[in-house]
Amino acid sequence: MTFTIEHLSKHFEKKEVLRDINFTFEEGKIYGLLGRNGAGKTTLFNCLNRDIKADGGSFYLEENGVRREVKAEDIGYVLSTPSVPEFLTGREFLKFFLDINEGSVQNPKSIDAYFDEVSIAPEDRDKLLKDYSHGMKNKMQMLVNIIAQPNILLLDEPLTSLDVVVAEEMKQLLRSLKRDRITIFSTHIMDLALDLCDEIVLLSHGELEVVEKSNLDNQEFKEKIIAALREENHV
Numbered sequence: 001m002t003f004t005i006e007h008l009s010k011h012f013e014k015k016e017v018l019r020d021i022n023f024t025f026e027e028g029k030i031y032g033l034l035g036r037n038g039a040g041k042t043t044l045f046n047c048l049n050r051d052i053k054a055d056g057g058s059f060y061l062e063e064n065g066v067r068r069e070v071k072a073e074d075i076g077y078v079l080s081t082p083s084v085p086e087f088l089t090g091r092e093f094l095k096f097f098l099d100i101n102e103g104s105v106q107n108p109k110s111i112d113a114y115f116d117e118v119s120i121a122p123e124d125r126d127k128l129l130k131d132y133s134h135g136m137k138n139k140m141q142m143l144v145n146i147i148a149q150p151n152i153l154l155l156d157e158p159l160t161s162l163d164v165v166v167a168e169e170m171k172q173l174l175r176s177l178k179r180d181r182i183t184i185f186s187t188h189i190m191d192l193a194l195d196l197c198d199e200i201v202l203l204s205h206g207e208l209e210v211v212e213k214s215n216l217d218n219q220e221f222k223e224k225i226i227a228a229l230r231e232e233n234h235v
Contacts, residue, residue, distance in 0.1 A: 001026075001027040001061060001062065001063045001151065001180075001182070002024050002025065002026050002027070002061070002062045002182075003024070003025040003059065003060075003061055003062075003070070003151075003152055003182045004023070004024045004025075004059060004060055004061075004062065005021050005022060005023050005024075005048075005057065005058075005059045006022055006057055006058050006059065007020050007021070007022060007056060007057040007058070008020075008021035008022075008044075008047060008054050008056070008057030008058070008059065009021070009054065009055045009056040009057055009206075010040075010043055010044075010047055010052070010054050010055050011055060016206055017040040017043045017206060018040050018043060018044060018047070018054070018206050019205065019206030019207055020057075020206075020207065021044065021057065021206075021207065021208055022208070023201065023208045025152075025182045025184065026182065027151075027180060027181055027182050028178060028179055028180065028181075029178065029182070029183070029198040029199055030174060030175070030178050030183040030185055030196060030197045030198050030199075031182075031183065031184045031185065031197060031198070031199050031200070031201055032185055032186075032187060032192075032193030032194075032196065032197030032199070032200040032201065033184055033185065033186040033187070033201055033203055034186075034187060034188070034190060034193050034200055034201065034202050034203065034211070035186070035188060035202065035203035035204060036188050037188050039188075039203045039204065040203055040206060041156065041157075041186040041188075041203055042080075042156055042186070044203065045077065045154045045156055045184075045186065048070075048075065048152075048154065049075055049077050049154065050072075061074060061151060061152075070152070073104075073148070073150065074150055074151045074152055075150055075151075075152045075153075075154060076145035076148055076150035076152070076153045076154065077145075077154045077156070078138070078141045078142055078145060078153070078154065078155045078156065078158050079141065079156055079158075080156045080157040080158060082134065082137035082138050082140070082141050083141070084129045084132075084137050084140050084141065085129060086128065086129045086130035087128070087129075087130070088128070088129055089125070089126050089127060089128055089129065090115070090120060090124065090125050090126070090127060090129060090132065090136075090140060091111060091125050091126050093129060093140065094111050094114060094115070094140075094143070094144075095111060097144050097147065098111070098147070101147070101148065105147055105148075105149075106149060111125075112125070114143060114146075114147065115143075117143065117146065117173075118139040118140075118142060118143045118146075118169075118173065119139070119169055120136065120139060120140075120143075124136065135163065135166035138158055138166075138170070139166070139169075139170070141158075142158070142170065142173065146173075146177060149181070150181065151181055151182065152181065152182045152184070153177070153181055153182070153183045153184070154184050154186075155174070155183065155184065155185045155186065156186050157186055157187055157188070158170065158185075159171070159187075159192065171195070171196050174196065175196075178198075185197060190226075
């Protein structure tokens, strides 16, 4: 399975954020979408998720040589700021999600088994989500996407504000989930992209460019990437 973007563009008034984006992503890999804050990473994700309308271009999935439109159920989207119904407990939220997706969940498990997968402690499972930490809310976002098993998983800077232990747990979880799906992980932190991702794609001046990870072992090349991002920041 591949996910292809062709000639995608988006501007806001006079600011051109995405300029003729072209790229093909392959299943089984975690792609690091690397770019400075404000480079357009979230805008790209919002276009792909159809939260905002692109000005031009298209994208599609291809399986066994057959192209098809990307449907809503194909995409899972984990926001940088977790969005969960804070008036529900963790258990109520998870039960509600399972109930509304009954019949479409493959190999369903018990609610507690799902909590175990993302290391939500037993004493926290019946707390209101409003009392969850940022990291725990992020885990709940991730958990519903694990259950939904989308073909494309968009992750918008999900680890930036997490403590070291939770961030490491999330990285291990993402590595375990990458098979049979396309994972695109946006970040402005180069070392995080190097640690987690199989391939790195640089979003700069509204365009995507593949960065060979082997080149990033070279300090001079790494400094060129940083300089390019810094230069864009002052445009």
